Amino acid sequence: MERGLAQAIEEFIRDKAARSGGREYSRPPLVGFSDAGDPMYDEVVRIVGPPNRHPREIMPSARGIVSFFVPFRKEVVDSNRGPGPVSETWLSSYLAVNEAINDISRSLASLLASQGLEASAAPATHDFDLETLKAGWSHRSAALVAGLGRFGLNRMLITRLGCAGRYGTVFTSAVLPRGSRPSEEPCRFRRDGGCRACLKACPVSSLGADGFDRFKCHGRLQANKELFADHTPSGDVCGKCVVAGPCAYREI
Ligand code: B12
Secondary structure, eight states, rough: HHHHHHHHHHHHHHHHHHHSSGTTTTTTOEEEEEEEEEEHHHHHHHOOOOOOOHHHOOOTTEEEEEEEEEEHHHHHHHOSSSSSOOHHHHHHHHHHHHHHHHHHHHHHHHHHHHHTTEEEESSSSEEEEETEEEESSOOOHHHTTTSSEEOOSSSSSEBTBBEEEEEEEEEEEOOOOOOOOSSOOOOHHHSOOOOHHHHHHHOOOOOEETTOOOHHHHHHHHHHHHHHTTTTSSOOOOOOOHHHTTTSOOOO
């Protein structure tokens, strides 16, 4: 029963993504599930700190949490490599894939609700507090709990398809089967110290081996927004740390 629902959810997400406006920029999504009662969620709330909330504070009846990752195509990754300004393709993929994630999440939540389950969708982004630059919900922490990947030096969650891409989350009252967590370390720096491509690529040196200055990074994103002032809608993007290393893009 659980397995059947999990499979139906995965097919729904992949099908919806294949028909979305984001398909021009992305590859088929990875889908994973976690349990709202997983003790790792207590750890996430502790590590991220306020305003981050436990899934059951967001939806008290939450049991199964659906996480999905929409990986970018190689052309999108390549377009943003190198020391120049952020590419227009990176901006367009950000806008189109955010819209696709919001559409997929809302329609999945409606589908589950039509089957008598409780469900609710988290927004793709821009749900963060400007004082702390943290959101009430962390998509990539949920994807970590679901076993979709592991964190790299660039702070991205690196999946088996790379880290260049975007995440979505849907909370449900259904019980869903959690997949196994990867044991392989996907970040070369964490493996043997042999790669620092993301640190070198950050135009404002916001990334360090033992920390990240999210305010410096945010400043750069705001400056980049000005760069695209005549692009409607615009967006605060950079992604140089995402595309720099071998962890950006992988094929299975
Ligand atoms: C606020 C925010 C920002 C802020 C702060 C970013 C930050 N790193 O804290 C600013 C505006 C600077 C920013 C910048 C960017 N962002 Co942003 N941002 C968000 C947002 C809205 C909330 C993230 C948040 O609350 N951060 C607070 C930190 C502390 O939490 P966290 O980063 O989510 O997760 C941390 C913990 O889980 C912890 N952790 C590490 N190890 C472990 C181990 C265990 C066991 C546990 C429990 C936890 C844990 O470290 C994680 C990484 O910092 C999310 C969307 C969302 N709601 O999730 C997108 C999001 C994180 N951003 C994203 C992206 C792509 C970017 C940019 C590349 C910009 C761009 N699109 O071009 C840069 C990259 C900066 C970077 N290197 O992290 C993507 C990341 C996708 C990915 N592949 O991982 C997200 C998930 C949006 C999405 N829908 O996909 N962002």
